[in-house]
Amino acid sequence: MVFGQGRQTMPKCLQLGSTATPDLCCNPMLSFPVDFMGRGFLLMLLLIALPAAAQIYKYTDANGNTAYSNQPPDGVKAQPVELPPLNSVEPLTPIAPAPPADATDREQPRSAYEVLELTGLPTTEALRANNGTFTVNVLIKPRLQGPHLFRLLLDDQPYGQPSNVPILQLVNIDRGSHSLAVQVIDGESIVQQSPSVTFTVQRVHKP
Template identity: 60%
Template sequence: MRRILTCLLLSLALPASAQIYKYTDANGNTVFTNQPPQGVAAQPVELPPTNTVEAQAPTPPAASDNGETTTEAPYRLLQLSDLPSAEALRANDGTFSVGVELEPRLASNHRLRLLLDGQPYGQPSNVPRLQLTNIDRGEHSLAVEVLSGDQPIQQSATVMFAVQRVNTSSPALRPPPAKPKPAP
């Protein structure tokens, strides 16, 4: 009984590789179909073979001279951009953004995360423009790392920069004292 059922199911799969036909209808339109119409001269269409791509086996990490396995950095270029090199960064509220230059493009399974003063900062992102918020004034170090899952796989060079913010306790920013009202 099982053999008969299997043969029936296999015979149903045969029309999936059916022939395609081409003909011109009464209005002059070209029509493609899998069943030739009655009384119309339909021509079979020969399709080229479909393209196939064989899966490539992943290359194992290379072994170094001392027997340890090492992996090459996946990005030839990984660096921060849009940070001033000589002067201080003016950000009165401590909010600014930095760019990340990458070559090649960021892989779909990788994310970028900033390292501010050596500590992870913010959520990992796949966007090469990262924002920092409410950064204290003074000198800081900043780098960007590439994550695969939660594991860092590559890190940029560390950049030093200074943030300049307005000091809100400055006398120039205080409101003027209220003037006393004259007595009647």
């Protein structure tokens, strides 16, 4: 690539629309005087035309101009140029959505009542009920809320009619061992259930 006196003509390989092979690829010695184009643009062209591992050399030509080449010129003192690394953008790795938490790990809803239990049933001795009829009490804190009702659960089966009164009656219960719990219900939904109490009914028949 040569520039004469007077008007400088852009090489054919650098003209827009030219199909000529660029001098950057054809010339074994790749050099440009700095007064033809800016140093930054020149280095950019060199980076585009050369492999990433190519070394660039800086030297002073016969006209006293600073020039750059991809090979050290013969008989001229050349200085290697440290090129800044090319900026590259790493592709973003998509983040997979976190798997849904297991049902066991989900926060359990707080109980509506701090205390819910049955009282009035003997647990260390038999319950004497000649005709199998007796009553139990419900201890509940705070007090029963408006739409809620009590319902007994005898031997794991609903027993009797739901009520909002904390005193519940059982009638004609067979003798033997039974389990009893109380539920707080809201319509068909169970709001809360007390621990089960195991007791024994003893019926005495009169002669």
